[in-house]
Amino acid sequence: MSREFVKGTEAMAEAAVRAGCRFFAGYPITPQNEIPEYLSVRLPQVGGEFIQGESEIASIYMVYVVSSVGIRSMTSSSGPGLALKTEGITYLAGAELPAVIIDVARGGPAIGQILPAQQDYLFATKSPGPGGIRCFVFAPSNVQEAVDLVYEAFDIADKYRNPVIVLTDGALGNMMEAIEFPKMRDLTTLPNKNDYILTKRDTVDKARVIQTYHAAVPDMQQANIKMAAKYAEWEKNEQRWEEYMLDDAEIVITAYGTTARIAKSAIKSLRKEGIKAGMIRPITVYPFPGNAFNKLNYNKIKFILNAEMSIPAQMFFDVDYVVRQRTPIYNQLSSGGIVM
Incomplete structure (x- = not known):
């Protein structure tokens, strides 16, 4: 395969397309702006959909809805933009819906600085949303690895039905390196999601509902136990270094x-x-x-x-x-x- 000299943000965006991502919703914020800019052109070329939401909050809920019908979906943001997405991220985790979130971190807290930093670590790894949820978090150190991990992040998200964060920073996002892109995924070979997506029915006369509310206390606890078992499986089988x-x-x-x-x-x-x-x-x-x-x-x-x-x-x-x-x-x- 030929090598290409590509900027980190644009390389990650192309990797998402090649992984089968066909929906992106996001909102501009430096230093991740080239991701939505690139995808606004690239996704329509492969039959996908790009939406610039009216806010970060709207964007993450668009990802939630599109993921619920089985389409590989992604968003990206930086700094305070991620803070606005936290409610939607916990909804994704609570509903067990797969999604990929690219964090191109900047200096903080609050508006902070547009320059590179690694101050989103605790957010990404410990508290990406209320309710004790966790996201699977990759941390690439070069553009080639960022491409490879974004590509794999969609498989991890589908495997565990959970949001995956690719934690980068402004330096990696703006860096240009020679890379090789992975092959374009055949969408017909992606995991079958018919057991939970909204476009299918369990019975002819009953529509499916995806929600995070549990009226019965024992049901809520069982959902938390299931969630904890998933995280324990990651710790046992998915550690990488x-x-x-x-x-x-x-x-x-x-x-x-x-x-x-x-x-x-x-x-x-x-x-x-x-x-x-x-x-x-x-x-x-x-x-x-x-x-x-x-x-x-x-x-x-x-x-x-x-x-x-x-x-x-x-x-x-x-x-x-x-x-x-x-x-x-x-x-x-x-x-x-x-x-x-």
Whole structure:
């Protein structure tokens, strides 16, 4: 396959089309604007539909409705735009409807800055919506990986009937790299959704209803138990990470996304100075790859350095939880648009 030199946001948008996404609704906000701009032209070319909603709130509910009839659907946003989508995200999770959400993170809180940051980590991994819901969260570190993970995100969303967040940032979104696009999916080979979509009926005289309200308390608890079992399955089967120069490492850096790219360069420099450094790079940040840290030989590791573009630290709490005081953990932080 030929390689193309493509901007991160546009590459992710094309990857979504090739994965079978045929509906996008969104609203402009920097630095993700090229995603809806690209899809406004590209989706009609493949028989899809693009809508610029009157707001982020309207856009996420359009995704909810279109997903309920079985069409692969996506939205994207940045910063405060994601805050406005949280109610719709929890509706998607509560109704067990698949969708993909691309977060091109910017500095915060609130309106904050349009420059790159990693301050959406806790939002994406811990509280993407009220009610204790979780989203499956990928965190790519280069444009090729962003393409591959957006492409796969639709399969994960369908497999688990759950929204998937692809957590990027403004640096990755605006970066141009040579990539190879995956093949265009044949829509006839996508997963069959006839067991839950609204366009089918369980009986001839009864229409289906997709909702998140449970009038009976025991039913609500059972829904929560089912939800928790799904998340436990992710933790058991879906943890992903990259190990970099870990075999003899005495200092372990942990970083994701753009920061991990910078950490690799730092590790190469440290190695030239005789310092044995390595890295664990989470690829899924929910489920967080605790197994990677449990594999470490803590008898030889001096400390772990958690690096992220967030002040205060956010991923640190996941690292601290899985390390369980087996070695000291220090932070290297930046934020507000200052790249590590």
